[in-house]
Amino acid sequence: MVAQSRAQLSRWPLPLDARFLKSSLSYTEAPPPDKPEFVFLGRSNVGKSSLLNFLTGRKHLAHTSARPGKTRTINHFEVSQKWYFTDVPGYGYARAGQKEREAWQSHLNAYLRHRPNLALVCLLVDVSVPWQRSDLAVMQNLEQSGLPWVLIFTKCDKLPRSSARHIVQKRLQELGHFLEKVPVVLSVSILEKSGRETVLDFFQQTAEAWITGRETCL
Ligand SMILES: Nc1nc2c(ncn2[C@@H]2O[C@H](COP(=O)(O)OP(=O)(O)OP(=O)(O)O)[C@@H](O)[C@H]2O)c(=O)[nH]1
Ligand SMILES: [Mg+2]
Secondary structure, eight states: OOOOOHHHHOSSOSSOOEEEEEEESSGGGSOOSOSOEEEEEEBTTSSHHHHHHHHHTOTTSSOOOSSSOOOOSEEEEEETTTEEEEEOOOBOOTTSOHHHHHHHHHHHHHHHHHOTTEEEEEEEEETTSOOOHHHHHHHHHHHHHTOOEEEEEEOGGGSOGGGHHHHHHHHHHHHTTTOSSOOOEEEOBTTTTBSHHHHHHHHHHHHHHHHHHHHHHO
């Protein structure tokens, strides 16, 4: 029997058909809201652009950097001709001035409020960094907004294998003090190449629910 490679066995072939569409400064410039959209939100340097590349299997699709503050616009990518993946600037970028940070925050808030085709907001949090005030505030806002959202722990390779499960459980317990309902949680590591299929499966289910919901409303 011919041995099959991991990529051949995958439900999600590598790479996915994906292309950069455009950069925008505001929701008014975004592409038409005609497909379910997945937005990657999170603190600067948490790994948003890297996750987008990892999921699509295209290393250089979104620009990444070891230094925070790399992504400065709202960037739309079309994936498999059926989804939008949207990479946005991180919040909490310390080297940006207070005014710039506030301006970005209001652009992002407006984006989340006015974009009608958001199937899922993915809030990325570095699993090795304790809860930050900014993350908690964003999660509380998401909860109040009624938008569908999920928490994605990034950089899971940074945790010792023996205690990873315990650490994640403890962090979720802590979250219970701030949120009414603990969200769905997914975990990824780009270094260990883990979590890709689970995230894409979840996106697939979410997109199907989004399409069904939209058809029901028509
Ligand atoms: N160890 C580890 N490092 C990662 C992982 N994912 C991303 N990184 C690193 O984290 C750094 C930041 O990654 P980016 O994807 O540019 O982060 P970002 O959230 O897009 O950052 P901004 O655009 O500044 O908001 C890079 O050096 C990546 O190589 C991971 O799973 N494990
Ligand atoms: Mg980025």
